[in-house]
Amino acid sequence: MQREAGQYIYRQLYSQLKEDILAFKYESREKLPSKRDMAKYLNISVNSVKAAYEQLLAEGYIYTEERKGYFIEPLDKLIVDPNAQIALEVQELPTEDSFEYSFSHMSTDIAAFPVDLWTKLIKRVFQNYDNYLSSIPHIKGPVELRQSIAKLVSYQRGIQCHPEQIVIGSGTNTLLTKLMQLLPKGIKIAVENPGYSRFRSLIKQTHAHLEPISLDNKGISINKIKQVQPGAVIVTPSHQFPMGTIMPVSRRINLLNWASETHSYIIEDDYDSEFKYETDNIPSLFSFDKNERVIYLGTFSKTLMPGLRMSYMILPIQLVKQFEMLNLNMIPDFSMINALTLNLMIKEGHYEKYVKKMHHLYEKKREYLIAQLTNVFKNNIKVKDTRAGLHFIVEINTTYSYAEIESRAKEKRLELYTLNRFSVEPLENNKTNKTLIIGFSKIKQAQIPQAVRRLKEVLWE
Template identity: 75%
Template sequence: MQRDTEQYIYREIYNRLKEDILAFKYDSHEKLPSKRGMAEHLSVSVNSVKSAYEQLLAEGYIYTKERKGYFIEPLDKLIIDPHAHITLEAHESNLEEAYDFSFSHMSTDISEFPVDTWTKLMKRVFQNYDYYLSAIPHIKGPVELRQSIAKLVSYQRGIQCHPEQIVIGSGTNTLLMKLIQLMEDDVKIAVENPGYSRFRALLKQTGTHILPIELDRKGISIKQIKQLQPQAVIVTPSHQFPMGTIMPVSRRIDLLNWASQNHSYIIEDDYDSEFKYETDNIPSLFSFDKNESVIYLGTFSKTLMPGLRISYMILPSTLIKKFESQNHNMIPDFSMLNALTLNLMIKEGHYEKYLKKMHQLYAKKRAYLIAELNKVLKSDITIKDTQAGLHFIVEAKSRYTYKEIETRARDQKLELYTINRFSVKALQNNSESKLLIIGFSKIQQQQVPEAVQRLKKVLLG
């Protein structure tokens, strides 16, 4: 046997024997040479043969008879479909594209993230919370973080709730999935159109009956909701996604009254409410609710970073027992280490300090981008600026179709999304006016001039 210096001798023996067994060079139940006999034949140590035999035994290639030795386990020949083949071509196309500049609405700027502070807090978690880290977490998350979030939403969003109402999850999609499980099997859920496409995809995967509801100048159409009568409706009232509309109090009252009268739920996705420019934050819909009709979804993906994977859900008290009953045997999917570190960050004031810093950074970046867009594209664009969130809508003049714009943007290595991504049906818009979603959180200020020039090439040629 020729020894491979990169492998232990026993692995060579093991691999050779396994290949011979799978090639049916041995008969079923055939006895293998003794360990000593095999060692002498191969001029290796008995221990090397013993290790190889024990590995084959553990994997089920051979079996033993007491005081008789090792024997070949009967095996069926593996059936190989000649038409089956493995290809990576389909997967390669799904790999993330490399862009020079990004107008993405999904990302955040982590250049100012307090890495040193986070690392120190994480070290303290290891030192002081070993009883949490070494056990399966509570299904709703550590009570310390839930207490911190309850205080946070009280002064930030006007929400009065108990920590028992809060559920921690690895993302709003995960929490929405748990929420659907609390509802009836044939539930009808209304969604905004255009709206968050990932929620629609998730609802579709679960077999939920989806009712797309159009928007008007106040947000989701209350008239269509009353006509279709869903059991629940998902809304983004503080900064409608993607159109940016801030739902006025009149529409909020209409929506709450409808939910109360029909015993339906409103699922409030408050995804980027922390960022409001030039005026105070808009109170949450949950804070208006007096009839336990609103379920609140919040996230730290926009304020910190998507990679943290920590979101939360605030349930009406009527759903808490049902949630606990259905999930008491489930293991949570969030990182306990990140959750406890986040708790310390909030509790000790680091989170609020960072949030203020990012608010100033985003406000400056946003104003600079808007000024550059107006300077370069002039009358060819109209910016629908609601002064909130991490994106805004641009109505642009272009002779190209939405599909052509998306292709041209990729050619320019510019990450850009049109309204088509968020509409239930792709828009066949042949007019000059096109709606674009311009995110500004990921792009750096020094990149803005070149990015806007490329956008001009995309739209105007």
């Protein structure tokens, strides 16, 4: 046995014996040397041999007979199918360092996140909630957090609900997956086009039938919905993603009346409604609903950070018991520590204070970015600014195709997304104007002038 530096003797002996056994250098049921004889032969300690034998015994390579010693376990030769040996194609994905500037709509600015406060609250969770942390969580989440969320959405979104209607999850995609299990098999689900591509991908992986619905100047087309007659429709009424349209009350009423008449569901994705500039927040669609037809999806990814993985769903009363029965023996996927810490943050007013701070920060950053874009691109840009959320869209004159824009942005280390990403069918490239999604939450204000100049290089040079 060749000794290797930096490795325990017993591990070396164990590895060598295992290799020899698998290579059938020993006969089945062949007796191994005693621990003392093996130790003497290799000039190592008896304890090292014992540890190696015990590991082989635990894994089933050898067996022992009382007062007789250790023997080789009979093994069949492992069948290796040469056709099953497939090489893994490694694809390099962009990392944080790949982009110098970011116009991402998915990220948030965590530079101002109250890390010290969050750390103190976590410490209190460990001190005061050991019963929660040492047990399997309730499938809907800790009741304290659900109570805090019920109060939060009451005065922020006009939603009146019972904490029992609220389900905590590790993201809106996860919650939508759970929701799909409650809906009839083969259900037809309408989605906005353009819209959130991850929801489309998720629905395609289920038993549901996907129906893309085009938009008009009021949001998702009610006429198209009535033509398709889906069993459920997913909408972003407070700030349509990605186009930014705010659904007016007339369209909301039309949508609710359709759902009531057809007994269909409306799934309201309220992903960034906390950020509304210059006017008050728009009431949620759920708050207008009087017939239990709206299912509400909310998240803390935009107000706090995506890495927190904390979202919630508010179910109509008739779906609550069904959800509980279906998930009776399931274990939730969210972090209980984060859930309880978030509860303290909301309950003690820290959350609302932080959101107000970020609202002010994002508003200044948004105004500055729009001014810089207008200054650099002048009459070649049209900013469709709805004064809400953490992104807006622009139309810019360029000869490059959508694919070329995305490729050039990556080459120039600029994180940038085009409307093509969110459309069901590829967009035409023969138009000179291209639509881009401009997020401003992640980029630092001091970086904005350089980032806009980099965008000009991507589109024009």
